[in-house]
Amino acid sequence: MxxxxxxxxxxxxxxxxxxxxxxxxxxxxxxxxxxxxxxxxxxxxxxxxxxxxxxxxxxxxxxxxTDISLEDIDELFELRETLEVKAAALAAERGERAVFGELHARLLEAPKLLNDSDPARHAYYALVARLDEAIDEAISNSYLAQALRSLRVHLVRVRRLAADDAERLNAAAAEHAAIAEAIAAGNPRLAEAATILHLHRSLSHVKATHTPHS
CATH class of the missing domain: 1.10.10.10 (Winged helix-like DNA-binding domain superfamily/Winged helix DNA-binding domain)
Incomplete structure (x- = not known):
């Protein structure tokens, strides 16, 4: 390197x-x-x-x-909804159902593994990253995939702002499982709805726990 x-x-x-x-x-x-x-x-x-x-x-x-303000977070999530909802729908239309079926099963098991330890959280975040990668591969659109990867750089920072307690992580795991399930079923509209719900709840959580850095 x-x-x-x-x-x-x-x-x-x-x-x-x-x-x-x-x-x-x-x-x-x-x-x-x-x-x-x-x-x-x-x-x-x-x-x-x-x-x-x-x-x-x-x-x-x-x-x-650079800093991340509440205004920045709102703008990031506006873009996130535009990109991720479309990506979920395309993945449901174009993706390999078995891949997302396996991810759905693993995400359903995630709450059993989650606790307040760092290794558990890192394992969960790695599983979510695998779902992101699977969606990027499934959409067969290199421009959209690149836009999503660029956006996630900032979303990782936003996630660090939020107090991701066990309750929120368990809920997020269920939301990600629902997205994977919809894609595995080949149902674009359901995949869109599951993604919108997850983003709404994620944004509400981040804004409720966000503490600006001085």
Missing amino acids: RASDRAYAALRKDIMEWRLLPGTVLAEVEQSERLGVSRTPVREALGRLNAEGLTTAAGGRGVVV
């Missing part, structure tokens, strides 16, 4: 996991020392992060990590 790719991946993960908080100045010299690469790869990585909207130029301060 190239040095710029390593720097990009490390900085991106730190931002998405809130280890680099909004407003943090990302100085090239400091980050190059921290990541063990020269300044040029860091500069390239920061350019990519700027393009994704994870960082922004802030006048004389240099490059800083």
